[in-house]
Each structure stands twice: as C-alpha cells, then as structure tokens.
Amino acid sequence: xxxxxxxxxxWWKAITIVLLFYTCIYGFIVKVPDLPILEQSIRNxxxxxxxxxxxxxxxxxxxxxxIKYLSSNSQRNDVIAEKSALIGLLFxxxxxxxxxxxxxxxxxxxxxxxxxxxNATAAAVLVYCAYFILRSSFSDSEMKAKFSGVYSIFAFVxxxxxxxxxxxxxxxxxxxxxxxxxxxxxxxLDNNLRKVFYPAVIAWIGLGLWLSSxxxxxxxxxxxxxxxx
Amino acid sequence: xxxQANRVKYLILKEAYLEWRNKSVLASMLLYVIGATFxxxxxxxxxxxxxxxxxxxxxxxxxxxxxxxxxxxxxxxxQQYYYIxxxxxxxxxxxxxxxxxxxxxxxxxxIVYVEMTIFFGIQIQDSSYFLLVLFLGGIGFSNLFTLFSxxxxxxxxxxxxxxxxxxxxxxxxxxxxxxxxxxxxxVDFDEKMINIGAMLLLDTITFILSIILFPYLWSE
Numbered sequence: 001x002x003x004x005x006x007x008x009x010x011w012w013k014a015i016t017i018v019l020l021f022y023t024c025i026y027g028f029i030v031k032v033p034d035l036p037i038l039e040q041s042i043r044n045x046x047x048x049x050x051x052x053x054x055x056x057x058x059x060x061x062x063x064x065x066x067i068k069y070l071s072s073n074s075q076r077n078d079v080i081a082e083k084s085a086l087i088g089l090l091f092x093x094x095x096x097x098x099x100x101x102x103x104x105x106x107x108x109x110x111x112x113x114x115x116x117x118x119n120a121t122a123a124a125v126l127v128y129c130a131y132f133i134l135r136s137s138f139s140d141s142e143m144k145a146k147f148s149g150v151y152s153i154f155a156f157v158x159x160x161x162x163x164x165x166x167x168x169x170x171x172x173x174x175x176x177x178x179x180x181x182x183x184x185x186x187x188x189l190d191n192n193l194r195k196v197f198y199p200a201v202i203a204w205i206g207l208g209l210w211l212s213s214x215x216x217x218x219x220x221x222x223x224x225x226x227x228x229x
Numbered sequence: 230x231x232x233q234a235n236r237v238k239y240l241i242l243k244e245a246y247l248e249w250r251n252k253s254v255l256a257s258m259l260l261y262v263i264g265a266t267f268x269x270x271x272x273x274x275x276x277x278x279x280x281x282x283x284x285x286x287x288x289x290x291x292x293x294x295x296x297x298x299x300x301x302x303x304x305x306x307x308q309q310y311y312y313i314x315x316x317x318x319x320x321x322x323x324x325x326x327x328x329x330x331x332x333x334x335x336x337x338x339x340i341v342y343v344e345m346t347i348f349f350g351i352q353i354q355d356s357s358y359f360l361l362v363l364f365l366g367g368i369g370f371s372n373l374f375t376l377f378s379x380x381x382x383x384x385x386x387x388x389x390x391x392x393x394x395x396x397x398x399x400x401x402x403x404x405x406x407x408x409x410x411x412x413x414x415x416v417d418f419d420e421k422m423i424n425i426g427a428m429l430l431l432d433t434i435t436f437i438l439s440i441i442l443f444p445y446l447w448s449e
Contacts (some may be wrong), residue, residue, distance in 0.1 A: 070445050119399075126396035133392055137384055147380050150442045154376065155397055157438060161431065162400040 007213035016206030023200040044102045050204035051095040058088030063156045066149040078145035083215040092125045120163045127155045240325035265289045270348040283409045298374040302382035319447040330371035338363045359412040365428045366405040372435035379446045
C-alpha cells in the first residue's frame with residue numbers, strides 16, 4: 001500500500017478520534033495505583049510517553065522517505081519526509097513540555113541535568129530544527145531535497161546512538177522504572193493503566209500521521225496549482 | 230584496489246603540499262589556537278580546576294576544528310569541481326579528505342594540549358590514555374565535520390556548519406568529556422576499555438556514514 005492510498009482512508013482516522021476522546025476522558029477518571037512521589041501525576045503516562053512514540057515513528061518515516069528520495073530522486077518522497085519531520089518536531093516540543101511540567105511536580109525542577117534522556121531529546125529537537133534551517137537556506141529544490149535527506153539520515157543514526165548507547169555507558173537515568181525509581185516497569189504497570197496506555201499510544205500516533213498527511217496533501221495540491229499556472 | 234589506494238595517497242599528498250605552499254592558512258589557525266588559549270589563561274588568572282580545564286579544552290578544540298575542517302571542500306566544489314570529478318571517484322576523494330583532516334585535527338589538538346599544559350601545569354594524570362582519547366576524538370570530529378563541510382561549501386556559507394554540526398556532535402562530545410575525566414581518575418582497566426570501545430564504535434559509524442552519503446552530496 002502506498003503512502004497516498006493509506007492516508008486517504010477513513011477507518012484509521014475514525015479510530016484515532018474515538019481513541020483520543022477515550023484517552024482524554026477516561027485517562028482522568030481511571031483508578032490509578034497509589035505509588036509514592038508519582039501519585040496522580042502517573043496519568044502523564046497517557047500523554048507524555050505516547051508523544052515520544054509518535055515522534056519516533058514520524059522521524060522513522062522521515063528517514064525512510066529520505067533514503068527513498070536519495071535512491072529515486074522523486075520530489076514526492078522529499079515532501080513526505082519534510083512534513084513528517086515537521087509534525088515529529090511538534091510532538092517533540094509537546095513531549096518536552098509535558099515532561100517538564102511533570103518533572104516540576106516529581107523531581108522539583110523544570111530541567112534536570114543528571115537526566116540523560118532529557119539532554120538527548122533536547123539534542124534531537126535541536127537537530128531537527130537545524131534540518132529545517134538547512135532546508136530554508138537552499139533555493140534550488142532538488143539540492144535542498146538531496147542535502148537535507150543526507151543530513152536527516154546522518155542525524156537519525158547519531159540520534160539512535162545517543163539514546164541507545166550513551167545512557168548505557170554513562171549509567172543512571174532518573175526516569176520512572178530506571179535505577180530503582182518507582183515506575184511503570186512490566187511488574188507494576190497494572191491492568192488499569194494498560195487499558196488506557198495502549199489505546200493512547202495508537203491515538204497519538206494516529207494523530208501524528210493524520211496531521212502530517214494533511215500537510216503533505218496541501219503541498220501536493222500547491223505544486224499541482226503551480227504547474228498549471 | 231591498489232590503484233585506488235595509490236590515488237588516495239596522492240590526493241592526501243596533494244592536500245599537504247598545497248597547505249604547505251600556502252602557509253598563511255596554517256599559520257592563522259595556529260595563531261587562532263594560541264590566542265584562544267592565552268585569553269583563557271588570562272581570564273582564569275592562571276589557576277584552573279580540572280572540570281573547567283576539560284570544558285575549556287574541548288570548547289577550544291571544537292571551534293578550531295570547525296575552522297580547520299570547514300573549508301575542506303572550498304576549492305573542490307567551486308573551482309575544480311569538473312576537473313576533480315573527472316580524475317577520481319567520490320569515495321577516493323572523501324577517503325583522502327577524512328584521513329588528512331583526522332591528521333590535521335589531531336595535530337591541532339596536540340598543540341592545544343601542550344599549550345594548556347604549559348599555562349596551567351599538568352592536569353591529566355594518565356597522559357598516554359589521554360593521547361589515545363585525543364586521537365580517537367579527533368577522528369570522530371573530523372569525520373562529522375568533513376561531510377557537513379560539503380554542504381556549507383555548496384551554500385558558500387560557513388556559518389551554517391556549527392548550526393548543523395553542534396547538535397549532532399553532542400553524543401561524541403559527551404563521550405569525550407567522560408573519557409577525559411576517566412584519564413584523570415583511578416578506574417579499573419575494563420572501565421577504561423569499555424569507554425574506548427564506545428568511542429571506536431562512534432568513529433566507525435561516522436566513518437561509514439560519511440563514505441556512504443558523500444557520493445550523493447558530490448554528484449550534481
């Protein structure tokens with residue numbers, strides 16, 4: 001199934017809407033386990049964590065279509081890559097914001113240096129900001145697509161290294177579930193939380209896909225109009 | 230295979246020869262590095278703690294690397310593009326640039342290190358380990374910035390290089406700072422080698438990525 005075919009279908013958008021309502025309403029009335037420090041803030045699990053998943057997925061789409069662009073040279077792939085990264089960046093900011101509010105409650109500060117994941121994601125957000133700066137500094141659209149494609153492939157690989165290798169070498173993380181903090185390990189992610197968490201993941205990922213596909217279609221229409229003039 | 234290796238060798242020699250003939254670039258870089266360290270020496274009034282030493286050392290190195298490596302492809306992309314393209318394959322070209330830049334960056338790192346030692350005294354306990362860190366770190370820096378300098382050469386705008394490079398260099402920088410700390414404290418051998426291994430891994434990843442991606446940037 002091609003990207004265009006998938007994104008014009010209705011069924012998954014309907015599921016997304018239903019699940020988003022479910023997450024936002026049931027997420028606040030579901031009974032959560034009573035953990036020390038976390039307490040009610042555990043409900044952030046339905047918002048903060050799925051947003052990272054959505055961002056990761058969108059960045060993977062960006063990577064996939066960047067590689068596809070370099071091997072095929074078709075502008076269509078570049079448009080999809082760009083718009084996915086744009087919405088991915090939006091989810092990145094949202095993830096940082098929800099995480100920051102949550103950190104103020106539980107860790108007592110908006111930003112904590114000792115936290116590896118925080119700094120890694122801040123770097124990732126910076127990388128994708130640089131990606132858009134790079135795009136905006138080219139006027140020739142073919143060169144723009146090629147150079148930003150190369151940049152985003154490089155960026156994605158380094159980013160993967162950053163969040164997968166560095167924390168392992170340098171040890172501790174303050175996130176729930178790491179280093180003895182109470183959290184949502186497979187042991188204590190109880191069934192109530194799971195009932196909201198998994199739908200929430202699908203809902204936010206669906207929203208991300210939907211938003212980016214709309215931007216892609218707008219861009220396609222614009223280009224068609226340009227070619228008619 | 231041998232023929233390609235030979236061509237890479239000649240490209241590196243050409244690079245070194247041109248650099249040597251036009252000494253003003255090398256000399257200005259040297260002065261840049263010396264000036265930066267001297268300013269730091271004055272700002273700290275000759276006394277410095279180890280943590281600040283590490284931070285300052287790597288900041289100076291990072292900014293010099295940008296200036297050294299940033300103009301790698303200036304000539305190739307603009308004046309000699311068709312000439313070079315007719316002579317060598319892109320992979321040979323990027324290999325020669327990577328080797329040459331790694332050497333150059335290591336050289337300037339050594340200069341900064343010697344100077345910081347002269348000004349602030351000996352700060353690093355295990356200096357042979359630190360030299361290894363310098364060498365591997367230099368390779369990582371040069372791999373990354375060499376690839377991106379193609380982009381800035383096409384744009385004719387070196388200001389973009391730090392914008393593109395700084396966020397991506399962070400994993401490397403964090404590792405290098407850790408390694409610098411390790412070379413100053415007593416840790417067991419395994420711990421040292423694990424971190425060197427991580428550094429090697431990063432160098433390899435950036436090396437392979439540069440080689441794979443460069444032909445796309447080089448083609449018109």
